[in-house]
Amino acid sequence: xxxxxxxxxxxxxxxxxxxxxxxxxxxxxxxxxxxxxxxxxxxxxxxxxxxxxxxxxxxxxxxxxxxxxxxxxxxxxxxxxxxxxxxxxxxxxxxxxxxxxxxxxxxxxxxxxxxxxxxxxxxxxxxxxxxxxxxxxxxxxxxxxxxxxxxxxxxxxxxxxxxxxxxxxxxxxxxxxxxxxxxxxxxxxxxxxxxxxxxxxxxxxxxxxxxxxxxxxxxxxxxxxxxxxxxxxxxxxxxxx
Numbered sequence: 691x692x693x694x695x696x697x698x699x700x701x702x703x704x705x706x707x708x709x710x711x712x713x714x715x716x717x718x719x720x721x722x723x724x725x726x727x728x729x730x731x732x733x734x735x736x737x738x739x740x741x742x743x744x745x746x747x748x749x750x751x752x753x754x755x756x757x758x759x760x761x762x763x764x765x766x767x768x769x770x771x772x773x774x775x776x777x778x779x780x781x782x783x784x785x786x787x788x789x790x791x792x793x794x795x796x797x798x799x800x801x802x803x804x805x806x807x808x809x810x811x812x813x814x815x816x817x818x819x820x821x822x823x824x825x826x827x828x829x830x831x832x833x834x835x836x837x838x839x840x841x842x843x844x845x846x847x848x849x850x851x852x853x854x855x856x857x858x859x860x861x862x863x864x865x866x867x868x869x870x871x872x873x874x875x876x877x878x879x880x881x882x883x884x885x886x887x888x889x890x891x892x893x894x895x896x897x898x899x900x901x902x903x904x905x906x907x908x909x910x911x912x913x914x915x916x917x918x919x920x921x922x923x924x925x926x927x928x929x930x931x
Contacts (some may be wrong), residue, residue, distance in 0.1 A: 691714050691757070692721070692756045693720070693721065694702050694716055694717060694723075694756045694796065695712065695756045695757065695760075695801075697709065697716060697795075698710065698713070698756075698796070698797065698800075698801040698802075698803060698804075699763075700712065701801070701803070702801045707805075709803045710904045711902070713803075714813070714903070715902055716801060716900075717777055717796075717805075717814075718813055718817050719777075719817070719898070719899045720779045720866055720899060721756075721776065721777070722774045722775065723754035723755060723756060723774070723775060723776070723777050723780070723796065723892070724754065724755045724756075724757070724758065724760075724761050724773070724774055724786065725740045725752075725753065725754055725755070725772065725773055725775065726740070726741040726761070726766050726770050726771070726772055726773050727739065727740050727741065727769070727770075727771045727772065727773045728741065728771070736859075740752060740773070740783065740873075741753070741766065741770075742791065742885060743795065743798055744803035747824075749792045750789075750790055750791050750792060751791065751794065751798070751804070752783065752784055752791055752792060752793070752794050752795070753795050753798045754780060754794060754795070754796055754797075754831060755796070755797055756797055758797065760797045760799070760800050760918075763797075763799035763800060764904060765908065776837070777813075777814075778814075780794055781794075781811075781813075781814045782808050784807055784810055785807070785810060785811055785814065785821070791807065792806065792807060793805050793806040793807045793808075793809070793810055795812060808871065810899055819896055819905065820898065820901060820905050820906070821894075822887065822894075823887075823890050823891050823908070824875075824894075824905060824906060824907045824908065825886075825890060825908055825909065826877065826907040826908060826909040826915075826920070827908075832870060833870065833871055834868060834869070834870050835868070835869040835923060836867070836868055836919055837866060837867050837869050838866065838868045838923065839851060839865065839866070839876075840865070840867070842865075843865070843876070843901075843902065845900045845931060846865075846876070846897055846900035846901065846902075847865065847926050847927075849896045849899075849900055849931040850863065850878070850893055850896055850897050850899060850927070851863075851926075851927050852896065852898035853892055853895075853897075854893070854927055854929075857882075857889060857892060859882055859883045859884040859889070859929070860880060860881070860882045860929065861880065861881040861928075861930055862880075862911065862925040862927060862928050862929065862930065863878060863880055863881070863884065863925055863926060863927035864879040864882040864919075864920040864923055864924075864925045864926065865877070865878055865879075865926055866879070866919065866923065867922070868907060873905060874903035874904055874905075875904050875907045876901065876904050876905070876906050877907050877908075877909065877919070878893070878897075878906060878907070878908045878909075878912055879908075879909055879912035879916045879920050880893070880908055880909070880911060881908075881910075881911055881912075881925075882910070882911075883895050887912060890908050893908065894908070894916050895904060
C-alpha cells in the first residue's frame with residue numbers, strides 16, 4: 691500500500707484538516723501515480739494521450755491511481771499501456787493546455803480524492819513559492835510571532851543536519867515556528883561561514899520535501915533580529931559542542 695493510499699484509508703475513517711494537509715504534502719512533493727495511456731501507431735514513444743474519465747453529469751476528470759490494484763478497478767484491458775507521473779506532470783497536463791478538464795481524481799473507483807482545476811492551480815503556485823530560497827526580510831512594524839515547534843519536524847531536521855555536515859562550514863542551527871500577517875513558516879537561523887547564497891540554496895534543496903504545509907525562511911545568525919529570536923532557544927544542530 692502506498693503512502694497516499696494509507697492517508698486515504700485514514701481520511702475515510704476519521705477525516706481531519708491535519709491529516710488532509712499531510713496527505714497533500716505527500717501528493718504534491720513526493721508521490722507518483724499511474725495512468726492508462728494511448729500511444730499512436732507512428733513509432734513515437736514520447737507521444738501519448740491519457741485516458742480521461744467522464745462522470746454521469748458529463749464532467750471530465752483526469753483519473754490517476756496509487757497502485758496497480760486501484761488501476762485494475764477501471765476494467766480497461768491489461769494490454770493497454772500505463773505511465774507513472776507526478777504532481778508536476780499532471781498539473782501541467784491540466785493547467786497548461788486548453789481543455790474542459792474539471793480536475794484530478796485519485797483512485798476514482800475506490801476511496802477517492804478530487805483536486806479541482808482551481809485548487810490544482812493554487813497548489814502548484816504554493817509549491818513553486820515553497821521551492822524558492824526565502825531569505826527572511828523583516829518589514830518595518832511587522833507583527834511576528836516566534837515559538838518552539840509544537841511538533842518538532844524530525845525528518846526535516848535530519849535532512850538539514852546531513853546537508854550541514856556535508857557543507858562543513860555551519861556551526862549552529864535553530865528552528866522555530868514563525869507566524870506573520872502574511873503566512874506561517876519555519877524560521878531557520880543559520881550560524882555559518884562562507885557564501886550565504888550557496889549555503890542557503892543547499893539547505894533549501896535538502897529541506898524542500900520535508901516542510902509540511904509551511905514555507906522555509908532562513909536568516910543569518912549575525913543579524914540582530916536573529917540573535918534576539920534565539921536567545922532563549924537551544925540549537926538543534928551544534929557543531930561547536
